[in-house]
Amino acid sequence: MNMTAFLMEHEAVLRLASFFGVFALVAAWEIWAPRRALTVPKSARWANNVGLVVLNTIVLRLLFPAAAVGMAAYAAEHGWGLFNNLPIPLWLAVALSVVALDLVIYLQHVLFHAVPMLWRLHRVHHADLDYDVTTGARFHPIEIVLSMLIKFAAIAILGPPVVAVLIFEVLLNAMAMFNHGNIRIPRPVDRLVRWVIVTPDMHRVHHSVADDESNSNFGFNLACWDRLFGTYRQQPRAGHREMAIGLSNYRDPQRVNRLSGMLALPFVGR
């Protein structure tokens, strides 16, 4: 069996294993060295956030059983996209694809903040009253489906190797859990690491109730996009312990941290 066939066959298992592994690691880190005190009871919040993740996983697998790697294989078969028509070594195509896909995710994130209808969906992610590993995976199912369609389009245009798409999916998922972690990393270490990748302190700024702060630090993997496009903000004004997380006008835990409330959130309010 060649590598592509192997990856296609085991994609779901590889992704699930990395999800559970990284989730357990960050969850343990949060207990060992928490960054902030949580403001709402953890067990109820976790049950609902994780419930949403389970629902999203089922929806995605039902709608797109072959997932993004399936799209990459289809594009390769039909000679679609840049890298399927560029005579460059595989390793280079993989590296460039992962970086390009990360740029797409950055731009998509900016778009979900800028377009009112998309923001209605994305605010489910932002309405979480606390910020921890489960925040990193809580998105409205419609946002998850739209993200997948955008990814399909990007794959059709880029023609990335199948292995690059799998690496990217695993990385994005792992990084989302890491940089939403309620974990303490010494300031000097954070300062070094965030030259390359997005750290929890960097991304937490994006979850501030203050509009100017939430409209910064859109990156999920590479830290360069925010610096490059001028959306980088070093720290929250109030400090990481004191800053308020969430949305200023949606603060009822019954609504924003209950599964039913989260699913309904895009459709309420003006």
Ligand SMILES: [Zn+2]
């Ligand atoms: Zn956002």
